Amino acid sequence: MTSPRILVIEDDTRSAQSLERLLKSQGYTVTLCHRGDEGFERASGEDFDVVITDFRLPGVGGLDVIRQLHAKKPRLPMVLVTAFGTTETAIEATKHGAFEYILKPFDVAELLEVVKRAAASARLMNERVELGEEKSAGEAIVGNSRAMQAVYKEIGQVAATPATVLIRGETGTGKELVARALYQHSDRGSKPFIAVNCAAIPETLLESELFGHERGAFTGADQRRIGRFEQAHGGTLFLDEIGDLSAFTQAKLLRMLQDKLIQRVGGKENIPVDARIIAATHCDLERAIAAKQFREDLYYRLSAVVIKLPPLRDRAEDIPALASYFLHRFRDELKLTDSSLPPDAVAWLQQQRWPGNVRELANVLRQGLLASRGFPISRETLAGIAAKSSDTSALTRDAGVSLEALMDELLAQARSGADLDVHAKVFAAMERELFTRAIKLAHGNQAQAARWLKMSRQTVREKLQHFGLKAASEEGELLISP
Numbered sequence: 001m002t003s004p005r006i007l008v009i010e011d012d013t014r015s016a017q018s019l020e021r022l023l024k025s026q027g028y029t030v031t032l033c034h035r036g037d038e039g040f041e042r043a044s045g046e047d048f049d050v051v052i053t054d055f056r057l058p059g060v061g062g063l064d065v066i067r068q069l070h071a072k073k074p075r076l077p078m079v080l081v082t083a084f085g086t087t088e089t090a091i092e093a094t095k096h097g098a099f100e101y102i103l104k105p106f107d108v109a110e111l112l113e114v115v116k117r118a119a120a121s122a123r124l125m126n127e128r129v130e131l132g133e134e135k136s137a138g139e140a141i142v143g144n145s146r147a148m149q150a151v152y153k154e155i156g157q158v159a160a161t162p163a164t165v166l167i168r169g170e171t172g173t174g175k176e177l178v179a180r181a182l183y184q185h186s187d188r189g190s191k192p193f194i195a196v197n198c199a200a201i202p203e204t205l206l207e208s209e210l211f212g213h214e215r216g217a218f219t220g221a222d223q224r225r226i227g228r229f230e231q232a233h234g235g236t237l238f239l240d241e242i243g244d245l246s247a248f249t250q251a252k253l254l255r256m257l258q259d260k261l262i263q264r265v266g267g268k269e270n271i272p273v274d275a276r277i278i279a280a281t282h283c284d285l286e287r288a289i290a291a292k293q294f295r296e297d298l299y300y301r302l303s304a305v306v307i308k309l310p311p312l313r314d315r316a317e318d319i320p321a322l323a324s325y326f327l328h329r330f331r332d333e334l335k336l337t338d339s340s341l342p343p344d345a346v347a348w349l350q351q352q353r354w355p356g357n358v359r360e361l362a363n364v365l366r367q368g369l370l371a372s373r374g375f376p377i378s379r380e381t382l383a384g385i386a387a388k389s390s391d392t393s394a395l396t397r398d399a400g401v402s403l404e405a406l407m408d409e410l411l412a413q414a415r416s417g418a419d420l421d422v423h424a425k426v427f428a429a430m431e432r433e434l435f436t437r438a439i440k441l442a443h444g445n446q447a448q449a450a451r452w453l454k455m456s457r458q459t460v461r462e463k464l465q466h467f468g469l470k471a472a473s474e475e476g477e478l479l480i481s482p
Contacts, residue, residue: 001138217266
């Protein structure tokens with residue numbers, strides 16, 4: 001993967017060089033310009049992933065640079081940095097295509113986070129998603145099974161329509177790739193693609209992230225902020241893990257879908273928004289509707305078209321092609337010699353259940369490539385890698401095994417000569433016990449458990465999946481995966 005290219009337009013030489021050193025230390029390739037007109041010409045004629053521009057510049061001002069560049073390259077993320085910020089400047093900058101707006105003196109961590117998100121957004125928009133291409137050097141949805149052929153057909157049928165699409169499938173099946181393929185093959189493919197993971201943002205901040213907020217709307221809201229819906233105007237907004245939206249945010253989303261209007265948090269102005277919505281979830285929305293946790297009217301608005309992605313266990317015939325694709329891709333990424341997969345190793349891969357689906361398969365193959373260092377990746381190597389992520393869960397899967405008993409057992413095995421990482425196993429067991437108790441106490445409500453544990457819902461979900469835990473049953477009893 002090539003290093004993201006950043007264009008910095010800053011007339012103060014000292015500030016420009018300081019920013020250049022900072023960005024280069026993070027692995028970015030940096031180009032400097034000291035005039036607005038020069039920066040516009042460079043950005044117009046060359047390929048950059050992100051543009052960072054000062055507000056006051058000789059030649060052409062930063063706001064005009066953003067306005068003109070956005071008209072020419074609407075998918076290019078631009079960040080405006082200025083010491084002369086006003087609410088009106090922020091609104092104008094975002095309205096005319098700025099990805100983000102930062103005031104000087106800026107916090108270094110905040111700036112780096114914004115640049116990281118901008119570069120990721122550029123990659124999502126510009127890196128093509130190939131369909132069924134095992135030999136692709138970039139990102140691809142791989143597989144020619146009957147189930148995947150049906151998915152490709154559905155993408156082709158609905159991509160160019162304005163229909164709202166709901167992508168359903170287990171974690172790790174490739175829902176984001178399908179969303180990007182829909183975007184890239186649509187008539188909005190030259191406009192922005194904004195992705196929001198609803199589970200990764202704390203519930204208290206999600207509404208502001210999506211709809212924006214007015215100055216003074218809440219503590220810390222010292223200036224007006226444009227939300228993701230407004231940023232996606234004219235383009236596509238991808239809402240991942242839609243099942244995690246709160247009831248209030250669901251109501252605001254429903255209004256947007258019905259009326260094409262939004263209101264910022266703390267505001268009364270109705271703002272028209274033209275953005276195609278693509279949503280995704282791994283949740284059982286029908287069960288959530290029955291439990292009054294998800295609005296039925298919103299479900300019908302989101303599911304004008306539904307694309308269901310099959311779990312990997314239901315398309316094992318695609319695993320050889322997936323393995324070939326990932327080994328080829330990771331070889332280039334890691335700059336390693338290509339490693340082959342013997343037939344018995346491929347057969348072993350096809351026999352596994354892969355609860356983490358394609359994402360889990362990719363992780364195992366990546367580690368296998370690192371471990372083999374150019375030699376054939378044996379079945380035993382793959383089995384050992386896969387076992388590392390599940391052996392601790394197996395040790396404590398029986399509810400009758402206490403942590404104290406586990407400690408005694410592991411220490412006894414170590415004393416007798418067994419090669420065990422006792423410390424890691426005990427702490428993994430303790431973590432599993434914590435998440436088990438938290439999700440039980442919350443009656444399966446992952447958002448509630450996340451608040452108690454002071455972490456994002458996405459982290460809670462990943463931990464539950466890692467430890468083989470599922471959400472609560474309708475009776476409130478925690479279900480343990482076999």
